[in-house]
Amino acid sequence: MPARKILLYATNEAALRRKSRPVNKVTKRVRDLVRDLKDTLMGCPDGAGLAAPQINVHLRVVVVRLGLRDEDDATAVIPMALINPEIVEARDERADFDGCLSFPGLYGTTRRPHYLKVKALDETGQMVEHVFEDFDAVLVHHEIDHLDGVLFIDHIERPEDLYTIQRGADGTLERVPVPGLLDRVRR
Ligand SMILES: [Zn+2]
Numbered sequence: 408m409p410a411r412k413i414l415l416y417a418t419n420e421a422a423l424r425r426k427s428r429p430v431n432k433v434t435k436r437v438r439d440l441v442r443d444l445k446d447t448l449m450g451c452p453d454g455a456g457l458a459a460p461q462i463n464v465h466l467r468v469v470v471v472r473l474g475l476r477d478e479d480d481a482t483a484v485i486p487m488a489l490i491n492p493e494i495v496e497a498r499d500e501r502a503d504f505d506g507c508l509s510f511p512g513l514y515g516t517t518r519r520p521h522y523l524k525v526k527a528l529d530e531t532g533q534m535v536e537h538v539f540e541d542f543d544a545v546l547v548h549h550e551i552d553h554l555d556g557v558l559f560i561d562h563i564e565r566p567e568d569l570y571t572i573q574r575g576a577d578g579t580l581e582r583v584p585v586p587g588l589l590d591r592v593r594r
Pocket of ligand 1: 506507509510549550553
């Protein structure tokens with residue numbers, strides 16, 4: 408099964424802003440969707456998570472790669488699915504790194520909870536509860552936002568917190584602020 412095309416905000420804003428509806432029952436169709444999401448995410452070396460609306464399916468399903476650190480090869484981490492995820496508890500809100508496969512090349516600093524307790528169905532339809540901490544919590548919060556049409560640019564508080572990255576002369580990655588970028592992407 409080929410990976411699905413990821414919708415980009417630049418050309419598919421309306422679809423990314425649509426609210427997704429809950430899954431009634433974890434049927435084969437839902438499990439196929441989970442597989443498509445995982446395959447699509449696995450095809451993205453830089454991707455930490457993906458939500459169904461990003462492949463134009465408006466159902467409350469996300470997949471996340473947990474435990475990622477900067478130096479990790481993301482493709483080595485098998486994604487986990489959360490169906491109808493609901494936040495039970497959120498705390499420890501702090502600024503952290505953010506980015507999105509629907510905004511290639513754009514990164515930001517956003518404030519999100521670093522402790523998240525989430526109730527969800529797993530792929531077998533069982534209700535499970537998970538606690539996510541640190542960047543895992545940031546990631547899961549970002550993906551659940553997608554299900555309500557909320558995007559990471561909505562969390563950017565200051566224009567300088569949205570930036571691109573380029574490799575500097577000494578080989579290290581550096582932030583490149585783009586004047587007027589936030590106003591342009593928010594239109
Ligand atoms: Zn995203």
